[in-house]
Amino acid sequence: MGLKEKIIQLKKDKNAVILAHYYQTADIQDVADYVGDSLGLSQKAAETEADIIVFAGVHFMAETAKILNPTKTVVLPDLKAGCSLADSCPPEAFSAFIKKHPNHVVITYVNCSAEIKALSDIVCTSSNALKIVESVPKDVPIIFAPDKNLGKYIMKKTGRDLLLWDGSCIVHEAFSIDKLIELHKKYPDHKIIAHPESEEHILNTATYIGSTSGMINYVKKYPQEKFIVATEAGILHKMQQEVPQTELIPAPAHEDNTCACSECGFMKVNTMQKLYDCLLNESPQIEVAEEIRKKALLPIERMLELSK
Known part of the structure; x- marks a missing residue:
């Protein structure tokens, strides 16, 4: 019996569900019960009947599942699966930032720690960020954290003036505009699609x-087109399954890495073997202190309610 078959059997025996992010490796995506973005994964975590949630993603995602x-039992294949964006917003510094700017509604992107969520009024994802921001009355000032690039994109789209925390994702900031222009010259008939965590010059x-x-739904809508995809390269697996005849090229990164694209090292620390081991041993488990969990639950529930 191969590792995939062992995982599937163990999942049945233990009444477990495997939730995987689009940025996981192809083999992990293929064994998952659900593959999605942060919003979809939060929704699935909220409604699951399973006894064990195996979160094939990064730490903040598994924390969100535990909060809900x-x-x-919530397990993560490797506790080293962190997030550069979440790390860019330390709770003590963010708490001090909020105190300096009273009377602001605090909206945080889901890519942050449970402690940051507990300091927030409402959480958002890149799927619903515009809707969440627009749900706040126009005369109410907003703090947006931790992603400054997503914040700038929201400001441009909504015309709202947001007070931004200076955080970013190293993967989405790794795209090279020079290499992207060169690639587009080589493939001028390919449309560029991008994640709003990317820098403004890429989004332009x-x-x-x-x-x-959203990007997957867009290529499904226009399967006759060809695309250069500016987000973590792991998305190409599911995207290509949805549009097998469509030509997809990952956007190039500054670094000359093996795939010449942008990959999240944190997402890729999870492996099939670690997935099997964590399900077998029900470890490492994700725990969130009850006081933090209760505070963090409120802004997540507000997000889920607004996303219906």
């Missing part, structure tokens, strides 16, 4: 800007 399911080249699920 305090009585369930894009025909479509959206979340990971």
